Amino acid sequence: MKRYLSLGLLLLVGSGFAASAVEVTTLSGSKVEIFSRGDLVDLLALLQVAGVKVGFSAASGSYVASSENHEVHFTPGGSLAVVDGELVSLPGPVRQLENHVVATVETAAAILRPLGFRLLGNARALSLVAAGQVPVVEASVQVAGETATLVLFGLQEKPRVVPETDGFRVLFSQSVQLASSPAGGGVFSGVQVQERELRFFLVAPWQLAGSEFQENPLRLSLRMVRQGAAPPKAQARTQPLVVLDPGHGGEDEGAKGQGGLVEKNLTLTLSRLVAAQLQKAGVAVRLTREGDEGVALVDRVALANRLQADCFVSIHANASPARAARGAETYFMSAEATDAEAAQAAARENAAAGDVQLILWELAHVANLEASSRLALELQTRLNQLSGIRDRGVKQAPFAVLTGTTMPAVLVEVGFLSNPEEEVRLSSPAEQERLAATLAQGILAFLRSRPTVTPTP
Numbered sequence: 412m413k414r415y416l417s418l419g420l421l422l423l424v425g426s427g428f429a430a431s432a433v434e435v436t437t438l439s440g441s442k443v444e445i446f447s448r449g450d451l452v453d454l455l456a457l458l459q460v461a462g463v464k465v466g467f468s469a470a471s472g473s474y475v476a477s478s479e480n481h482e483v484h485f486t487p488g489g490s491l492a493v494v495d496g497e498l499v500s501l502p503g504p505v506r507q508l509e510n511h512v513v514a515t516v517e518t519a520a521a522i523l524r525p526l527g528f529r530l531l532g533n534a535r536a537l538s539l540v541a542a543g544q545v546p547v548v549e550a551s552v553q554v555a556g557e558t559a560t561l562v563l564f565g566l567q568e569k570p571r572v573v574p575e576t577d578g579f580r581v582l583f584s585q586s587v588q589l590a591s592s593p594a595g596g597g598v599f600s601g602v603q604v605q606e607r608e609l610r611f612f613l614v615a616p617w618q619l620a621g622s623e624f625q626e627n628p629l630r631l632s633l634r635m636v637r638q639g640a641a642p643p644k645a646q647a648r649t650q651p652l653v654v655l656d657p658g659h660g661g662e663d664e665g666a667k668g669q670g671g672l673v674e675k676n677l678t679l680t681l682s683r684l685v686a687a688q689l690q691k692a693g694v695a696v697r698l699t700r701e702g703d704e705g706v707a708l709v710d711r712v713a714l715a716n717r718l719q720a721d722c723f724v725s726i727h728a729n730a731s732p733a734r735a736a737r738g739a740e741t742y743f744m745s746a747e748a749t750d751a752e753a754a755q756a757a758a759r760e761n762a763a764a765g766d767v768q769l770i771l772w773e774l775a776h777v778a779n780l781e782a783s784s785r786l787a788l789e790l791q792t793r794l795n796q797l798s799g800i801r802d803r804g805v806k807q808a809p810f811a812v813l814t815g816t817t818m819p820a821v822l823v824e825v826g827f828l829s830n831p832e833e834e835v836r837l838s839s840p841a842e843q844e845r846l847a848a849t850l851a852q853g854i855l856a857f858l859r860s861r862p863t864v865t866p867t868p
């Protein structure tokens with residue numbers, strides 16, 4: 412009886428989705444079909460195709476995939492994996508769908524990678540290759556006065572170079588990996604590795620001046636020049652500029668309370684209120700989204716970098732399986748999470764980053780670490796005063812939205828939507844006003860504490 416019931420449900424649920432199989436080109440070049448639904452693919456079938464051993468622990472509810480030298484533990488419902496004993500954030504959660512264990516291609520690729528496999532393609536056509544078959548690009552940077560040269564080695568083809576306002580993209584016809592991020596040397600603020608693309612972000616006023624492809628060995632040289640002495644926008648600006656980032660938007664709704672409060676709506680409301688408060692105090696404000704639209708994390712960061720904002724504040728609301736969890740938390744960027752809870756929050760918020768693998772350059776990061784922690788403290792101290800809760804504090808975690816920023820940047824989780832009491836509180840317009848005023852005061856205190864810019868009080 413139960414079986415028929417679930418089949419009926421399944422037909423209803425399934426009707427909105429595309430075909431339920433995807434073709435995978437195996438290591439030997441043969442093709443097999445595995446289960447897929449929408450952008451989710453059958454993770455266990457992929458591991459089987461790769462020849463990876465998979466075990467299941469009923470006690471912990473988790474799977475163990477093991478190759479000769481490596482082991483990955485993952486749990487349906489979770490966005491964290493344990494790779495060779497270390498906790499890592501996956502791009503998205505592993506899920507249970509009917510009797511399949513599924514994940515997005517990006518998440519499946521992240522599980523296969525430490526086991527020695529690359530997963531290429533998308534949910535319509537996939538191919539599995541052994542790690543050694545994907546070209547590994549090596550990058551080196553040399554800076555000499557007003558010019559800098561980036562050389563990419565280990566190429567198997569001539570890539571295409573596309574200039575961008577904040578850097579440039581190097582496009583390949585097949586997937587590539589980057590061996591390691593080169594020392595930034597004050598020229599680069601970061602690099603992203605996407606499937607067939609390396610995207611380099613330049614620190615203003617560095618600009619791409621030209622590129623040259625050379626043989627023996629195949630390599631690409633990119634020349635950068637420093638334009639003028641100081642960033643013109645920063646000089647011309649008479650008032651400080653803050654970029655506020657309302658978390659989520661569009662299809663990405665974020666966390667949801669039992670009473671129906673949706674994170675993407677709350678973050679936009681709060682951001683608008685904070686903006687109004689800051690503008691009253693003579694601070695210029697830009698929002699990363701003005702309405703209910705999806706904006707990639709990369710573009711949120713790029714906007715702040717392009718405007719050379721004085722600080723970047725990403726506003727979110729929390730969710731926790733522990734329903735009693737309450738209070739605000741403020742995070743600033745770190746490659747390491749301060750605790751498991753911080754790692755989970757980062758994993759959840761990072762899900763929207765998709766297959767973008769952000770690599771931080773130590774230089775950009777360290778330059779703003781102290782200022783970011785100061786901004787976080789100004790905010791968290793006031794949030795604790797507002798709520799009367801003292802046990803939540805400033806934390807460090809690898810949030811994708813904070814990586815790649817070239818200014819002090821923090822992420823605020825204003826409260827827990829998973830806590831029914833707190834959801835009611837966060838739904839109240841009066842409380843939203845108080846919360847926004849508190850955030851604005853913290854940002855103003857931070858701006859005033861800096862040596863160069865003094866906003867009118």
Ligand SMILES: [Zn+2]
Binds near residue numbers: 658666727
């Ligand atoms: Zn969020």
